[in-house]
Amino acid sequence: MTFAETPRTPVQLRACAKTFADGTRALEPLDLEIAGGETLVFLGPSGCGKTTTLRLVAGLEAPDPGGRVLFDGQDVTPLPIEKREVGMVFQSYALFPNMDVAGNVGYGLRVRRVAEAERAHRVAEVLEMMAIGDLAHRRVDQLSGGQRQRVALARALAVRPRVLLLDEPLTALDAALRERLRVEIDALLRRLGITAIYVTHDQSEAMALGDRIVVMRQGQVAQVGPPREIYFRPANRFVAEFIGTMNLLRGSRRGGRLQLAGGELALTAPGAPGEDLPDAVETEYLFRPEAVEVISPEDASLSGRVASALFLGDRTRLVIEGVTDRPVIAEAAGRREFADGDRVGLALDPRDLLRLPG
Amino acid sequence: MLHGTTQKRGWGFWAQLAFTLLVCGFLILPALLSMLAGVTVNFFQGLSSGLTLKWVFQVFELYSDTLLLTLGVALGCLGVTLLIGVPAAYVLTVRQSWLTRLIEEVVTLPVAIPGLAIALALLLTYGGFGEFRRSWGFILVGHVLYTLPFMLRAVMAVLASIDIRTLEEGAASLGAGFWTRFFTVVLPNARSGILAGSLMVVTLSIGEFNLTWMLHTPLTKTLPVGLADSYASMRLEVGSAFTLVFFVMIVPLLVAMQTLSRLERRARSARPLADDRAQAPAVKATAVETVR
Structure with missing residues (x-):
């Protein structure tokens, strides 16, 4: 199976801060090591800087001068998102309405000029893996929320990204479906062994998926650690009261x-x-x-x-x-x-x- | 209501229907009479004088050049508004700032300012450039000024409704550079807006009179100017035949516009399907197995 060769890219953030044009400080200088193959979850209330951090890793935002993003030791800070070889799943999925499911999933390969036969093969493979092979020729607006979510994941994985980035991928779904997809995503990430960064405000999602959780508050890291440590040994009152009941x-x-x-x-x-x-x-x-x-x-x-x-x-x-x-x-x-x-x-x-x- | 109510319709329904038909008749009758006049041998004697296509042919003979010019200006206008309007709409949608909002307002001004005023300003400023003043390019400039906001608005509305920024971020994350994104994601998804804007621009350009009347020379007359000219100087029948020709040209465009907006509404009202609670299979069971 080709997906065995998933790269396990370590990601490092060095003094990454973000100040927006209007002067808002979204992220205080952050140093973070993400091990290859690790699933790291950024957890926090809205406006805590978790999405900004994800966008810095993705290349959708540039860190303030001095900050650096490294993939596998390589400095990718000056690279725009299209050169970083990341896979990204958006909260709104951002599926292209002008293409069918196969067109969406194959888009990254088309852009990379992968030959058509090879492309079709790889698209079929990813669709199969996500159990949506029968939807290949559906239009995007004919899909349910859960199906869209799977297509978005398939599309991000089809290009075999170095790092998988997920920005609140389950927030738009209803509770029961969210629960089920959480289990699926967990199994998928563990099976692929890909380095994944997952942003959520839902603590049970964070607990279930993360190898480690970064709890954030007002642009700063409140605590980093495995879910059990975050839960049983919170570093401060904020973490203790944000996670579970205290x-x-x-x-x-x-x-x-x-x-x-x-x-x-x-x-x-x-x-x-x-x-x-x-x-x-x-x-x-x-x-x-x-x-x-x-x-x-x-x-x-x-x-x-x-x-x-x-x-x-x-x-x-x-x-x-x-x-x-x-x-x-x-x-x-x-x-x-x-x-x-x-x-x-x-x-x-x-x-x-x-x-x-x- | 539309799909046949079973209950008996009251007198109120019939009264409203009659009133509506009366108003419609009042509005449509002059148009019909005018067109009929265009194919009547002698309007003052009435239909008894017989029907003829003589006047229509005469219109073609006398004004075929205005017909061609009108189409030329309309297509030229379409070309320019597409070339300027679509990229501008994209930039104005994606980069929201006080500057883009200001530009948007300024570009929209010609819709509110009387055509005569715009024409006068153009004449004052560029009237001295003889070659330009005498060419149909002068009229084209006026038409572009007047129709550009319509193209801009139509494309911007669509781009805003599909959240083009996130779509582009999605495409970029998959490795697409700017031009690839523009041609494979932005343009195809703006298609309905571009099409609606195009029909609007062509229709408005063909029917534009205020500006054109000020800007035209005897050698650069468009259809509506020719129409005014024929009413002023020709037999009533010729002018009416002109109206007929005009209708034949413009009505298909209006119908196309209506059809398009209806299709658009239908596409937008198509909701995503309900979520597939039970039947969607979980990611391959084997996948889960290998992990545990």
Whole structure:
């Protein structure tokens, strides 16, 4: 299979900053190494600079003087996009309405003057791979959203790009389809082993697809790391609260225990070496809803009152008040039913607690 | 409503229909009478004098040169507006800035300014260049000034509606340089706008009177000027025959324009198909297998 020979191009960004003509700083100087064959996801709210970064790699934007983009050690900064040999999938797909599916997919090969027989062969191969062989002669406006998405991917891959760039490729689709295509894209990227840069504002997409995630905020990198690290060991409050749900406990620390409105919490596990932190009048800890165990209030040193219970099938999502000054969200597994006003106890492994700079 | 309602139509419907037909009749009747006059032996005696093509032939004899000139100017005008208008529309769409908006406004001005004023300005400025003043090129310049905004608007509207910038970025990402993109992506996708603009330009150029009347010389007369001339100096029947010739030329163009805009509307209302939840197969199962 020809796609085994996919290049695994490492990409490097050196001091890449971007200031737009109107003076807006879209990206602070960024240094980033992307390993060959890696899938790197840029994640962040809109306006955080993630798309700008992608466009810098693509060659659709030039970095401010001093910034450099390297593919496999080669400086591609002065090259426009058409010379960079990248494959790009746009949020709106940007399929050419004047060509049918095969025409779109074969466009890059036509531009490269690949002989017609070879071109037809390669187009058929990519269409087959994307399971859209039967759509070859459809017009673009006769395709569904999901089909368009596949055609856009096929078109980007047909030229065997050095790097695959995806700019929010699933945002325009409905939730169910998005979920399915996410699995497909993941399988495809892993199978091809191509270096891929993926931009999204959807954290579950980022978690599912990324070998590493770059969380961005206001033109700066908030954290870079594998999905598990981003989730379990967020570097700062922004990352912790942007990814998933985080609870905040605010209280005073005395003798290794956290004093809260709803009781107290051991900050070191028995037998485990804990941090020896000085006492503090006001301190904050964070934890994820799934880290807390809902137990009976008699057995717990920390308790609160159920403010609302949302049955989700496999678990019940509880909003608990009276634990600290903010409501705490907890998830209870099993069949137990909760009514508003119920007193519940909370058990928390201190290892699941995070202390983060603001 | 259009597709046959089953309920009985009330008197309101018939009243409206009658009124509409009356208005249409009022508007169409003069045109019909005028054309009929062109094939009547003697208009003042009425149809009883018999029908003839004599006047039509006489028009061809006397004004065939204006006919050719009109077509020549229209086609020349089309050529120039295509050559200037299409690239200009592209630039104005892709590069949005205060300058391009200003240019767009300035180029559109001739639509609002009376043709006479434009003609006067042209005469004041270039009237001294004798050769140019006497050539049909002088009329061509006036027509280009007047029709260019129509070409520009038609092409710009289409380019804006298809998000040409992203399409071009897509083409560029696949390795296409500027000229390749322009000829394989920009022009083909602007086709409907170019076609609509072209029909508009030709129709307007053929029918243009205000400007042309000021700019023409006895040797450079276009159809509408000839029409005015024949009404002023010939038998009424000849002038009417002239109207007939004019109609025969212009009506197919108008019909083509209507057809085109209808096709365009239909193409645009074609929505993408609903999403294929169940039947679309997942990317080859084997592909997934090799990964796990």
